Amino acid sequence: xxxxxxxxxxxxxxxxxxxxxxxxxxxxxxxxxxxxxxxxxxxxxxxxxxxxxxxxxxxxxxxxxxxxxxxxxxxxxxxxxxxxxxxxxxxxxxxxxxxxxxxxxxxxxxxxx
Amino acid sequence: xxxxxxxxxxxxxxxxxxxxxxxxxxxxxxxxxxxxxxxxxxxxxxxxxxxxxxxxxxxxxxxxxxxxxxxxxxxxxxxxxxxxxxxxxxxxxxxxxxxxxxxxxxxxxxxxxxx
Numbered sequence: 120x121x122x123x124x125x126x127x128x129x130x131x132x133x134x135x136x137x138x139x140x141x142x143x144x145x146x147x148x149x150x151x152x153x154x155x156x157x158x159x160x161x162x163x164x165x166x167x168x169x170x171x172x173x174x175x176x177x178x179x180x181x182x183x184x185x186x187x188x189x190x191x192x193x194x195x196x197x198x199x200x201x202x203x204x205x206x207x208x209x210x211x212x213x214x215x216x217x218x219x220x221x222x223x224x225x226x227x228x229x230x231x232x
Numbered sequence: 233x234x235x236x237x238x239x240x241x242x243x244x245x246x247x248x249x250x251x252x253x254x255x256x257x258x259x260x261x262x263x264x265x266x267x268x269x270x271x272x273x274x275x276x277x278x279x280x281x282x283x284x285x286x287x288x289x290x291x292x293x294x295x296x297x298x299x300x301x302x303x304x305x306x307x308x309x310x311x312x313x314x315x316x317x318x319x320x321x322x323x324x325x326x327x328x329x330x331x332x333x334x335x336x337x338x339x340x341x342x343x344x345x346x347x
Contacts, residue, residue, distance in 0.1 A: 152335075159241070161321060161337040162276065177334070209275065219264045219325055221335060223275040 121145055123224035125210050131230045132200045140195040140227050142210030150213045151193035155206040200231045234259045236324050238338025245312050253341045255322035256304040264325035265305045271318045312345045
């Protein structure tokens, strides 16, 4: 079991460029999440998908879009990157209501110049 | 929405001493309170959790207590070791009607265990 995987590990973008962060899990989890982590601010929820076919906004969705491609994959897209989106991005997955633990991917370190 | 406050932001203890990290939450509907440990450059990993029907839970050197009335919960680490040095995040969860749960995280505590 690979658990939760993310690509790429590192990325540098220029302001205005677009990119997609990929996330996949092989634990048959129903729920998937995207967080960003900034110094001193903890982990903030960008978007989540409670189950395949649904997506919802979290605390900080502006500037991002998501796609739940199938049960395994949940991607995060930056349409026009801004320096304020420089951060470490974590994907996570979890079972439904019966089990609350969230399993995190290794993270993507994104720098926007 | 849910707000979670975490204190202190940094904590330095001597090896063998105890460490306590405290969190408060705002939404009385919160029903699940996990603690995550994040080592430098690594992903957060769950170390212990507690549900709202329990007041205390222990796992070897770590324990969590929950006071629902006061809406606060704490992480206790006894006999600290250098490998306990990391950032610790508390979180509070609200179940979603569509399935899954949404976690709101505290801002983290950098714990340093000194030899």
